[in-house]
Amino acid sequence: MTDKPWPVPNADTASFWEGCAQGELRLQRCLSCGAAQFPPRALCARCHAPSPAWEKASGRGRIVSHTRVHRPPSPAFKAEVPYVVALVALEEGPRIMVNLRGTAADDPQIDDAVCIGFDPPAGPNGIALPHAVAAEAP
Numbered sequence: 013m014t015d016k017p018w019p020v021p022n023a024d025t026a027s028f029w030e031g032c033a034q035g036e037l038r039l040q041r042c043l044s045c046g047a048a049q050f051p052p053r054a055l056c057a058r059c060h061a062p063s064p065a066w067e068k069a070s071g072r073g074r075i076v077s078h079t080r081v082h083r084p085p086s087p088a089f090k091a092e093v094p095y096v097v098a099l100v101a102l103e104e105g106p107r108i109m110v111n112l113r114g115t116a117a118d119d120p121q122i123d124d125a126v127c128i129g130f131d132p133p134a135g136p137n138g139i140a141l142p143h144a145v146a147a148e149a150p
Contacts, residue, residue, distance in 0.1 A: 081096070
């Protein structure tokens with residue numbers, strides 16, 4: 013069996029992956045223009061100011077798009093199919109692509125409310141991958 017590919021943290025992403033391992037979703041926010049951004053990077057994507065600050069995100073969002081994967085991208089994912097991948101618009105504005113789990117994956121609909129959760133740390137770098145589950149009804 014082929015090993016799954018795992019993210020490799022770098023200077024721009026280390027804080028994000030540390031947050032995932034602690035069960036919190038972290039985003040960057042520009043100190044100059046206030047824009048929230050994901051994925052992490054050294055400069056603000058809107059105004060190009062250096063060193064955006066990290067903040068804990070709510071972890072709440074809505075499905076913008078989704079697909080059900082039936083053909084694994086590599087032999088390492090063969091046991092996982094079928095699975096659902098969704099693009100989630102977070103409350104803070106940025107979008108994140110994650111697997112849907114539980115009832116959220118049964119019949120996903122555009123605009124369904126979801127919450128970000130985390131797998132237990134695994135892989136060579138102890139990465140905790142984010143995923144989304146259906147949001148609890150208020």
